[in-house]
Amino acid sequence: MTVSKETLDEIALSRSEYEAIVERLGREPEPLELGLFGALWSEHCGYKHTKALLRTLPSSSKRLLVAPGAENAGVIDLGDGLAVAFKIESHNHPSAIEPFEGAATGVGGIIRDIFAMGARPIALLNSLRFGQPDNARTRYLLNGVIGGISSYGNCIGIPDVGGEIFFSDAYKGNPLVNAMCIGLIEDGKMASASAKEPGDLLLLVGADTGRDGIHGASGLASRSFEDQAEMRSAVQVGNPFLEKVLIEACLEALDLPGVVGLQDCGAAGITSAAIEMAERSGMGLKLLIDEVPRREEGMTPYEVMLSESQERMLLAVTPGKEGPVLDLFEKWDLDATIIGEFELGENVRIFDNGVELTSTPVIILTDAPEYKFISVKPEWLTVLQNADLSAVPVPSESPASVLLKMLAAPNIASRFPIFRQYDYHVQTNTVVEPGGDAAVLRLKGSKRGIALSTDCNGRICYLDPEVGTAIAVAEACRNLSVTGAVPVALTDGLNFGNPETPDVQFQLNESIAGMSRAAEAFGIPIVSGNASMYNQSAGKDIYPTPIIGSLGLLEDVEKHSTAGFKSKGDVIVLLGTDSVWDDIDGLAGSEYLDFIHRKVEGQPKLDLELEIRTQAACREAIASGLVASAHDVSDGGVAIAIAESAVIGGIGATITEGPGDRWDAAMFGESQSRILLSVSQENLKKLEAVTGFSNVPMTVIGTVGGDSLSFGDSISVPLAEADNAWKNGFSLATSD
Amino acid sequence: MKFGIVVFPGTWSEKDTHYAVNGVLGQDAEYIWHGDGQLDQYDAIVLPGGFSYGDFLRCGAIARFSPVMEAVREFANRGGPVLGICNGFQVLCESGLLPGVLMRNDHLEFRCIWTDLKVENASTMFTSAAADGQTLHIPMSHGEGNYQADEATIEQLEGNGQVVFRYADAAGNVTSEINPNGSINNIAGIVNDRGNVMGMMPHPEKASEKLIGGDDGNIIFNSMIENIVSSFA
Numbered sequence: 011m012t013v014s015k016e017t018l019d020e021i022a023l024s025r026s027e028y029e030a031i032v033e034r035l036g037r038e039p040e041p042l043e044l045g046l047f048g049a050l051w052s053e054h055c056g057y058k059h060t061k062a063l064l065r066t067l068p069s070s071s072k073r074l075l076v077a078p079g080a081e082n083a084g085v086i087d088l089g090d091g092l093a094v095a096f097k098i099e100s101h102n103h104p105s106a107i108e109p110f111e112g113a114a115t116g117v118g119g120i121i122r123d124i125f126a127m128g129a130r131p132i133a134l135l136n137s138l139r140f141g142q143p144d145n146a147r148t149r150y151l152l153n154g155v156i157g158g159i160s161s162y163g164n165c166i167g168i169p170d171v172g173g174e175i176f177f178s179d180a181y182k183g184n185p186l187v188n189a190m191c192i193g194l195i196e197d198g199k200m201a202s203a204s205a206k207e208p209g210d211l212l213l214l215v216g217a218d219t220g221r222d223g224i225h226g227a228s229g230l231a232s233r234s235f236e237d238q239a240e241m242r243s244a245v246q247v248g249n250p251f252l253e254k255v256l257i258e259a260c261l262e263a264l265d266l267p268g269v270v271g272l273q274d275c276g277a278a279g280i281t282s283a284a285i286e287m288a289e290r291s292g293m294g295l296k297l298l299i300d301e302v303p304r305r306e307e308g309m310t311p312y313e314v315m316l317s318e319s320q321e322r323m324l325l326a327v328t329p330g331k332e333g334p335v336l337d338l339f340e341k342w343d344l345d346a347t348i349i350g351e352f353e354l355g356e357n358v359r360i361f362d363n364g365v366e367l368t369s370t371p372v373i374i375l376t377d378a379p380e381y382k383f384i385s386v387k388p389e390w391l392t393v394l395q396n397a398d399l400s401a402v403p404v405p406s407e408s409p410a411s412v413l414l415k416m417l418a419a420p421n422i423a424s425r426f427p428i429f430r431q432y433d434y435h436v437q438t439n440t441v442v443e444p445g446g447d448a449a450v451l452r453l454k455g456s457k458r459g460i461a462l463s464t465d466c467n468g469r470i471c472y473l474d475p476e477v478g479t480a481i482a483v484a485e486a487c488r489n490l491s492v493t494g495a496v497p498v499a500l501t502d503g504l505n506f507g508n509p510e511t512p513d514v515q516f517q518l519n520e521s522i523a524g525m526s527r528a529a530e531a532f533g534i535p536i537v538s539g540n541a542s543m544y545n546q547s548a549g550k551d552i553y554p555t556p557i558i559g560s561l562g563l564l565e566d567v568e569k570h571s572t573a574g575f576k577s578k579g580d581v582i583v584l585l586g587t588d589s590v591w592d593d594i595d596g597l598a599g600s601e602y603l604d605f606i607h608r609k610v611e612g613q614p615k616l617d618l619e620l621e622i623r624t625q626a627a628c629r630e631a632i633a634s635g636l637v638a639s640a641h642d643v644s645d646g647g648v649a650i651a652i653a654e655s656a657v658i659g660g661i662g663a664t665i666t667e668g669p670g671d672r673w674d675a676a677m678f679g680e681s682q683s684r685i686l687l688s689v690s691q692e693n694l695k696k697l698e699a700v701t702g703f704s705n706v707p708m709t710v711i712g713t714v715g716g717d718s719l720s721f722g723d724s725i726s727v728p729l730a731e732a733d734n735a736w737k738n739g740f741s742l743a744t745s746d
Numbered sequence: 747m748k749f750g751i752v753v754f755p756g757t758w759s760e761k762d763t764h765y766a767v768n769g770v771l772g773q774d775a776e777y778i779w780h781g782d783g784q785l786d787q788y789d790a791i792v793l794p795g796g797f798s799y800g801d802f803l804r805c806g807a808i809a810r811f812s813p814v815m816e817a818v819r820e821f822a823n824r825g826g827p828v829l830g831i832c833n834g835f836q837v838l839c840e841s842g843l844l845p846g847v848l849m850r851n852d853h854l855e856f857r858c859i860w861t862d863l864k865v866e867n868a869s870t871m872f873t874s875a876a877a878d879g880q881t882l883h884i885p886m887s888h889g890e891g892n893y894q895a896d897e898a899t900i901e902q903l904e905g906n907g908q909v910v911f912r913y914a915d916a917a918g919n920v921t922s923e924i925n926p927n928g929s930i931n932n933i934a935g936i937v938n939d940r941g942n943v944m945g946m947m948p949h950p951e952k953a954s955e956k957l958i959g960g961d962d963g964n965i966i967f968n969s970m971i972e973n974i975v976s977s978f979a
Contacts, residue, residue, distance in 0.1 A: 160856050164887070165797045167758025251800025255755045343755065433858045433887045435952045435959075438762045443959070452957060454765070568957065 012038065021048025027379060034374045042360065043368045045312050046375055049278035050285065053543045056378025059509035060541040063522040071535040073498055081203055081290075082123040082274055083193075084537025086499045088563060090456040091197035095127040098137070098190040098464070098503035098559045100542035104245040105187040109154025113187050114162035114248040115320050120191040121168065122274035122323065125257050128201030128264050129193025132437055133451060134163055136173035136189050137464040137503065137557045141182025141547075143420050143744045148177075151185050152744060158248075159189070160431040165250035166257070169440055170432035171449035173464050177420045178604070180468065183547030188503040188540075190464055190559040194453070201264050203273035204290040205326035205352040210270060212284060212295065212350040213325040213332070215339055216256045219279075219317045220305035222246045252321040252344075259342040260323055266338065268331025275322035281315045283324050284350070285358055289376045291326075294355030300363045301349045311362045326352065385519035386512060394473060397611035399597045399675075405606060409673045409725045412606065414735045416678060417653055419605045422646045423739025442572055445658075447489040447642045448560075452567045459567025461495035463560045467645070468553030470599040470614045475517040477614050478599075479524035479556045481682055484621045485644060486560035487532055491625035492640040492685055494570045494632035495562025497532055502539040502558055507551020509543045517554040525556060531618045571632045573641040574659030575688050578715035580638050582663060583694075583708055584648065585685040585701065586624035590711045591669045592647055596679020601645045606674075614682075620706075621683040627706040628685050634700070636693040638714075643684035649677035651686045652712075653719055653732050662729045665712035668722020677721070688714050747974050748774040750788030752818070752834075754809050755780065759795035759831060759951060766954035767792075767967050780812040789974045790827040791818055793834025795887070795949055805848060805890050806836035815841055827871055827970055828943045832888055835935075835945030844938055844945045845903070846895030852928025856889040860959065861926060861948050863934050864914035867907045870937050871973040872944045875965045881918050882911070882962040884948040886926065886934075891947035893929040893936075903936055911935035911946055 018028055021044065031039055031047055039047060050056055057064065069078050075093055076085035083097040101116025117134060124131050136159055141148040163170045173190070205212075222245075263269050271291075275283040280302070288295040299311045305319070325346075327335055332348065339346035359369045405412055416422055429444040441459060442450035448463035465486035471478030487497040502525065507514040529536055545552040564570055575582075584590065597603050598612025631637050639659065643651040649669075656663045669676035689697050694710070701708045720726040749767045753760045760777055768775040778785065780798075785791060798809035809815065815837070822828045822843055830838040838844040851857055862881040865873055876882065895903070903909050911934040914920045920932050927947075935946030950963030 164856055164858075164889070165756070165800065167796060249800070251756050251797060251802070254758065254797070430859050431856045433856075435858065435885050435887060435949070436758060436762065438765060438952055438954060438958055440959075441957055454769070 021045060022052060023048050027051060030379060040368050042312050042315065043370050045316055046281050046370065049281045049316055050375050051378040054277050055282050057541055058378050059381050059543060060504060060518065061380050062382050063518060064539060066522060067526050067536045068529045069535045071499065074535055074537060078536065078538055082126045084501065085127060085195065085200060086537060086561065088458060090458060092453055092456060093195040094192055094561065095124050095129040095195060096190065096192040096501055096559065096561055097123055097538040098188050098501050098557060099123065099540045100186065100188045100503055100505060102184065102186050102505065102542050102545055105155055106184055108245040109151045110158040111245055111247050113155040113158030115246045116187050117159055117162045117189050118248045118250065118253050118320055119276045120189045121166065121253065122276060124191045124193035125260060126201065126203055126272050126274040126323065127193060127195065128199045128272065129195045130261060131168045131191050131193045132439060133192045133449065133462060134168050134170045134189060135462060135464050135559065136170065138173065138175045139181040139186035139468065139555060140177050141179050142177050145182065148182065149744060149746060155185065155187055156428055156431060162248055162250045164433045166254045167436050169434045169436050171434050171440060172444045172462060175425060175428065176468065178469065178553065180553040184545045184552055186505050186545065186555060188505065188557050190501065192462060199264065201272045204271045204287055205293060206270040208293055208352055208354045209329050210326045210352045211329055211332055211348050212352065213327055213335065213346055214302060214322060214349045215325060215344055215346040216322040217249065217252055217319050218303045218305040218345065219314055220319045221309060221313055221317060222319055224313060224316045246318050246320050248320050255342050255344060256321055256323060259339055259344055263325065263335055263338055266334055268328035269325060269335060270328060271326030273324040275324055277318060279315065279317045285372060285375055287324060287326065288352065288358055288372045291352055293352045294372065295350060295358045296353055297350040297358065297360045299360055301347055303345050303347055311360065311367055383515040385516045387516060388513050394611045395613040399594050399612050402597060402603065402607055404672065404674055409669065409677065410727045412674065413649055413653065413677065413727055414731060416602065416605065416646050416650060417732055417735040418739030418742065419601065420740065420743040421601055422650055424737050425740060427741045441567055441570060442493060446573050447492045448562065450493050450564065450567065450570050457566050459564040459570065461490045461493045461562035461564060463489035464557055465489060466555055466557040468555040469604060469610055471521060471555060472553040472610065473599045473612060474614050475520035475554050476524035477616055479521040480528035480618065481614060481616050482556060482558045483525055483528035483532065484616060484682060485642065486558040488625055488642045488685065490560055490562030491628050492571060492642050494629055495564045496629060497534050497560055498563050499534055499561045500529055500536045500558055502536055502556055504539065504541040505545055505552065505555040505557065506543050507546050514551055521554050521556045528618060531622060569633055569635065571637050571640040573655055574639055575655045575661050575663065575714045576638040576659060578661065580688040580690055580714040581694050581710055582712040582714060583687045583689060583697065584711055585628055585687060585706060585708050586620060586683040588707045588709055590665065590667050590709055591676030592679025592681050594672060594675045596647065596681040597675050600647065600678060600680040602647065602674060602678035616682050623704055623706050624683050624685060627701050627704045631697055631700050636689055636697050637687055638690060639688045641686045643686055644680065647678040647680050648684065648686065653736065655686060656719055656729060657733045657736050661714055662716035662718045663712055663714055664716060665721045668724060747789040747971055748776065748787065750776055750778045750785055750791045752778045752791065752793050752814055753780060754798035754812060756798045756800050757794055757796035759949065763792050763794045763951040766951040766963065770954045771964060771967055771971065773971060778814060780814045783813045783817045785817045785821045790829065790970055791821055793830040793837050795832030795834060798833055798837060806833060806840040809837045810841040819843065822943050825942050827974060829872060829970065830945040831949055831951065832947055835947055836890065838943060838945045843943050844936060845899045846893055848890050849892040849894055850890050851892050857926055858887040859926060860885045862914050862916045863911040863948060864918045864920060866909050866912055870910055870941055870944065872966055872969050873910055874973060875969040879918055881914055881916060882965060883960045884950055884953045884963050886948040888947055891929065892927045893933045900930060906939060908937050908939060909933055910937055910944060
């Protein structure tokens with residue numbers, strides 16, 4: 011065995027993986043070939059630790075037009091001749107090193123995945139995790155990431171309509187930057203990332219190829235690394251202007267005869283993009299590496315193949331039809347170069363100035379090994395789950411002052427200081443702006459609309475990855491249901507620690523099981539996904555963070571609901587529970603327990619049957635026009651939900667019953683499946699009929715009105731103070 | 747009437763503008779590619795928002811050299827109505843069709859918010875459907891909308907009724923607290939002295955229907971339509 015450990019480390023292949031390559035090829039790989047294996051067998055491209063688990067996720071739906079994994083993104087039929095492609099992608103490690111460009115190119119990458127489907131991108135969401143903001147490095151990362159998303163997204167004309175930001179020291183040094191993109195496909199215009207016939211030409215369009223991002227997929231995203239700064243050259247640099255032009259040119263090109271395939275050039279560059287196209291087409295591929303336009307001289311074939319230069323796409327074009335295609339790209343001032351052709355056979359053959367450098371079977375390159383693992387619940391987790399929550403002391407401060415503190419908490423305060431840095435109006439479809447439970451977009455030319463959300467509480471997934479992930483699915487769907495939208499599909503962004511350790515293997519196993527269980531109960535498919543492993547900081551794994559992106563459909567977009575209270579005298583109702591206030595079990599994994607007591611413990615719970623019935627009743631009430639406002643009860647519990655609905659609506663609320671001795675658990679407990687509604691007096695009876703018919707518990711808890719928030723006789727907070735805490739909390743917590 | 751909507755590489759508001767004037771208001775509208783130089787068939791030209799040529803160097807600084815801008819200049823010199831929105835306003839300033847410059851927002855951040863614009867001059871061809879002092883609820887979305895010019899220019903703009911819109915609160919109070927970007931005198935939109943070229947930072951095409959938050963932007967397009975149609979009657 012001639013290959014050195016250093017060489018294998020550089021491409022993040024293990025010795026046993028190298029031996030598998032030798033065995034399957036029947037020979038030692040060439041150096042260039044080894045680079046291809048390093049990229050394609052990386053965790054990022056090859057899904058070594060997640061492939062077997064991902065196959066267990068539900069993926070059937072009568073709305074499903076493109077199955078998960080078959081193309082760059084899953085596609086869902088919305089009716090009226092419209093379909094949407096959507097997907098989440100992570101750019102965690104690049105963002106940890108170079109937050110601005112890391113986040114910007116993450117946005118660029120997911121947008122390319124979507125328009126590669128022939129879809130016009132219509133919305134972006136971002137799901138972000140950082141360490142606690144009382145740390146200068148965290149604030150640097152936060153500002154860099156927000157700046158990168160803002161800079162790239164605003165320049166490109168795609169509205170950024172929502173997402174989440176969550177702070178916990180579990181993500182210190184290893185922020186999570188997940189971007190979700192949704193694209194609209196008009197009737198029959200869906201594109202495929204494959205060639206049609208042998209002889210089809212392979213065109214590279216867009217940016218020149220440089221030395222940036224080499225080993226991004228294999229090095230950065232696919233192993234644990236301590237000295238991140240040294241990997242800075244593995245982060246790419248984005249050019250949103252070029253990408254904007256590329257979107258327009260590629261979508262126009264799909265209308266030309268002979269353009270049969272479109273593929274994003276993302277992680278692992280031409281290697282991954284071209285070889286995946288060949289695999290999908292069931293053909294061989296001849297690549298002329300010397301034809302690739304370069305940014306700098308002296309680049310080796312290895313560097314050209316593995317460069318992750320941004321804003322590049324591959325097209326498959328019928329020979330003889332390339333003329334008008336090349337002309338179109340010239341109109342847009344974009345380079346377009348023929349760099350190869352598909353051919354009969356099963357090998358990818360790479361040529362440099364007429365010399366064949368390698369000829370390798372596509373199927374061996376793309377068939378990364380699969381690792382299965384035993385799932386054993388760690389001892390420490392049982393201890394955390396069994397913690398006695400009644401031993402948590404009731405704060406000595408007044409309930410009113412704790413409420414104000416909670417409203418200003420970095421994880422609860424209004425995200426408007428961030429959202430206002432993103433353009434959320436462009437394309438003029440935004441019906442519900444960021445800051446609500448889910449964004450709502452209208453679909454021009456149709457009565458219908460869509461709702462979009464992302465959700466995942468890593469703290470709860472840490473305490474129980476199975477139940478926690480089921481809760482993430484439930485909440486991502488609840489966010490849709492409170493706007494009136496029916497959940498129709500999900501996408502996932504798996505963010506986990508080092509999958510070579512037993513704890514993370516347990517978390518992965520359990521998390522996927524919980525996702526499956528919940529998605530099946532809701533009867534909706536998971537249409538696409540992304541896996542980011544090796545997220546660690548100072549040797550500690552992050553919280554398991556399976557981010558769920560959800561897509562909902564509104565039959566009539568005019569009939570949507572929003573979170574803010576509307577009118578004095580409206581009745582406030584809690585759906586999904588018989589009592590106003592939560593009990594001690596609701597403290598498990600809650601924001602209150604973490605923020606006030608610095609404790610993360612307890613056993614999270616979810617009654618999926620109740621959850622689904624409650625959401626359905628909420629949607630029915632909204633569709634019947636009974637509801638004035640609807641808001642998900644989540645982080646911070648029912649007291650925070652009431653305060654948010656009041657502040658957003660600019661009107662106070664009176665809750666009849668006080669929260670009792672254990673007021674902290676009552677007000678801030680986070681038991682699931684609860685929805686806060688306000689309805690007019692005359693609609694209350696009709697709402698009772700809806701919930702009674704579907705066997706959903708509901709409780710009338712108070713009335714809308716006044717300029718304060720009062721809970722029983724003894725707790726009252728002026729609305730102006732609540733407004734100030736909630737609106738300014740984020741800026742106060744995150745400024746230097 | 748027929749609107750011509752200029753498209754530079756990097757423009758992204760052209761479809762929204764087309765939707766507002768054609769889809770909502772029922773007027774003819776066509777896109778004009780930045781390499782074209784023929785504008786005779788249009789009654790009005792819109793330079794929409796976006797990031798023309800990536801806003802490399804400086805917002806609008808490269809767009810001014812494109813062939814279509816020579817044609818826009820001739821069109822404006824003949825008295826044709828030209829509306830520049832956001833990046834279009836920046837291009838008009840860079841081209842010298844409007845005075846002044848749009849600098850980086852004073853707080854250095856991109857800002858996407860709904861604004862209330864006080865109509866300071868309702869006698870222009872872009873605002874005649876509004877009343878003096880009325881406020882229009884229209885969103886803005888920019889990082890570089892901080893309008894500045896030398897003292898003499900500001901004096902002339904103010905004295906001559908060329909300041910068309912100012913950032914205000916919903917009641918029409920023009921205050922420094924409400925100023926979203928540091929613009930001098932809260933200026934959000936101006937016209938040239940002939941009154942046929944207007945630039946504004948907020949996006950009227952993004953306020954075209956109640957469903958998406960409001961339709962006050964139509965007041966500006968309707969003003970143009972009424973004035974242009976009546977000038978041909």
